[in-house]
Amino acid sequence: KQADIAVIGMAVMGRNLALNMAEKGFTVAIYNRTVERVDEVIAEAGPLAERLIPCRALEHLRDLVKPARPILMMVKAGPAVDETIETLAPHLDAGDILIDAGNANFRDTVRREKHVRSLGLQFLGIGVSGGEEGARHGPSIMSGGAREAYDRIAPVLTAISARFQGTPCSAYMGPDGAGHFVKTIHNGIEYADMQMIAEIYGLLRYGHGLAPAAIADVFERWSSGPLDSYLIEITARALRATDAETGGPLVDVIVDSAGQKGTGRWSAIEALDLGVPASAIVAAVDARGISALRALRAKIVARFGAEPASRGTATDAVIADYEKALIGGKILAYAQGFSVLNAASAEHKWNLPLAEVARIWRAGCIIRSAFLDRIAAAYDRTADLETILLDPGLSDLMADCLPAMRKVVGEAALEGRPLPALSAGLAYLHALAQARTTADLTQAQRDIFGAHGFERTDKPGSFHGAW
Ligand code: NBP
Numbered sequence: 001k002q003a004d005i006a007v008i009g010m011a012v013m014g015r016n017l018a019l020n021m022a023e024k025g026f027t028v029a030i031y032n033r034t035v036e037r038v039d040e041v042i043a044e045a046g047p048l049a050e051r052l053i054p055c056r057a058l059e060h061l062r063d064l065v066k067p068a069r070p071i072l073m074m075v076k077a078g079p080a081v082d083e084t085i086e087t088l089a090p091h092l093d094a095g096d097i098l099i100d101a102g103n104a105n106f107r108d109t110v111r112r113e114k115h116v117r118s119l120g121l122q123f124l125g126i127g128v129s130g131g132e133e134g135a136r137h138g139p140s141i142m143s144g145g146a147r148e149a150y151d152r153i154a155p156v157l158t159a160i161s162a163r164f165q166g167t168p169c170s171a172y173m174g175p176d177g178a179g180h181f182v183k184t185i186h187n188g189i190e191y192a193d194m195q196m197i198a199e200i201y202g203l204l205r206y207g208h209g210l211a212p213a214a215i216a217d218v219f220e221r222w223s224s225g226p227l228d229s230y231l232i233e234i235t236a237r238a239l240r241a242t243d244a245e246t247g248g249p250l251v252d253v254i255v256d257s258a259g260q261k262g263t264g265r266w267s268a269i270e271a272l273d274l275g276v277p278a279s280a281i282v283a284a285v286d287a288r289g290i291s292a293l294r295a296l297r298a299k300i301v302a303r304f305g306a307e308p309a310s311r312g313t314a315t316d317a318v319i320a321d322y323e324k325a326l327i328g329g330k331i332l333a334y335a336q337g338f339s340v341l342n343a344a345s346a347e348h349k350w351n352l353p354l355a356e357v358a359r360i361w362r363a364g365c366i367i368r369s370a371f372l373d374r375i376a377a378a379y380d381r382t383a384d385l386e387t388i389l390l391d392p393g394l395s396d397l398m399a400d401c402l403p404a405m406r407k408v409v410g411e412a413a414l415e416g417r418p419l420p421a422l423s424a425g426l427a428y429l430h431a432l433a434q435a436r437t438t439a440d441l442t443q444a445q446r447d448i449f450g451a452h453g454f455e456r457t458d459k460p461g462s463f464h465g466a467w
Helices: 012-023 036-044 046-051 058-064 079-091 106-118 131-137 147-160 178-207 212-222 230-240 263-274 279-292 294-304 316-348 354-360 371-381 392-415 420-432 439-450
Strands: 005-008 028-031 052-054 070-073 097-100 122-129 140-145 170-174
Touching (some): 012 028, 012 147, 036 046, 036 052, 046 052, 070 147, 079 097, 079 106, 097 106, 097 147, 106 178, 122 147, 122 178, 140 178, 170 354, 178 212, 178 230, 178 279, 178 316, 178 392, 212 230, 263 279, 279 316, 354 371, 371 392
Parallel strands (some): 005 028, 005 070, 028 052, 070 097, 097 122, 140 170
Antiparallel strands (some): 122 140
16 A cells, blocks of 8 residues: 655654544655654554554655655744755655645745755645644645646645634745745744734733733624634633633733744745835834843833823723724735735735735634635736735725824824834835835935935926035
8 A cells, every 4th residue: 555645753743743634535755754653643643543554764655655656844933944855865766746744944944945846856845834732633734846746646635624614724835945935924924913903902001901811802702793704713712711720810910021933023024025014014023032031021011111090991992993903904915915916926926816815814723713705806807916005995095094003003102002013004005105205305315415316296307406
């Protein structure tokens, strides 16, 4: 018996993907550098074990998998992927397909794709979102690489992916690094979405003095409106949880310093490199950075940390404003994320299917939400939409939320409360909405100190001022 596919890397993600494949009827050869893990997985697989074939040395995979062999690597991102490729490649045949399903930087994927192709093999870089639960029961899958290699394994990916109202959340994004790039921007948007939710939590908690459980009620109510999403759902769950030791809210015993693995930062870097504003995403990355500066924060608090006055009761009207501010912020974060995708698509000639991107994010991934349906519809209406802010449906929703967003951000600034992502999003919209910017002055300054010249509004050419 030969396997339909191999999975290398039996840590959390790889083992759950392999079990997911087995459950969908595929036979899977499994390998892990520390081979005991392979036997562990088989011992714990129950009835699915009969579709798992243990592989205890990489050079055996060739005999264990049906050609052309799809071999999916789910090992730690970085050098582990290169090492696995180098060890495995000499034992494979032309046309076999190496798949990196980890969180690779798309630039590594571009490099690896070229290298693996030069060895006569095929390479796919696929972004898999949804964590452990997604890997086991249905992730969102963003694939990049040669189309014919993708077509060969598409049935497996489609079968194991999440479903949104029956539609699989797995699709071909484009050549080489396209899949991993889309996954990176997914994570960038995830950072902004999470940060904005946390900012509104901060207002309710520290502005109005609401208890976490009461705030959980608010988020739960929002779950049945336009904000309905996995992140809002887990926010309510997080705020409802109590600590077994103290009996108090669990959030209160968690150290307020956020971790990050780099994909949010990559999104910000790529946006800056492309010259596309992604200020809400950048602000979210910075907010995590500032949270980690605990010792410095303690010193700044001593000098500038006056306790802002209470905001009083969180009335229904106030809570309605917060909901709208969050919806507005969400639209702006997505507008920025999709603008980065749009620019990268042109830059790398990927021809990213943006409606499809929105569709495969509707289930299986961390930012999954019904809201993405609106973005898919926007790109379906206008494939070359410059920004979702120009879509009639989304711009109406944004306009409806704007007064509340201005009020919430403005009041918070006056009180000295930080809303970095929400205010960055709002400033982005305000900046885009200027008929005439103040860059005329910037150009004048540049001409004075650097003789960079400027264009005139009334005639063509390059000019200098008589400074
Ligand atoms: P880890 O990222 O913790 O990686 C552990 C796996 O990599 C083990 O199987 C380990 O083998 C193997 N490995 C290492 Br470390 N160095 C190796 C090497 N030089 N050669 C071969 N194998 C090596 O596992 P994970 O959390 O399952 O994540 C896998 C990938 O999926 C990562 O790229 C991650 O960023 C991505 N991802 C993770 C999540 C998540 O929620 N965890 C979500 C989405 C994507 P060993 O057992 O011998 O040490």
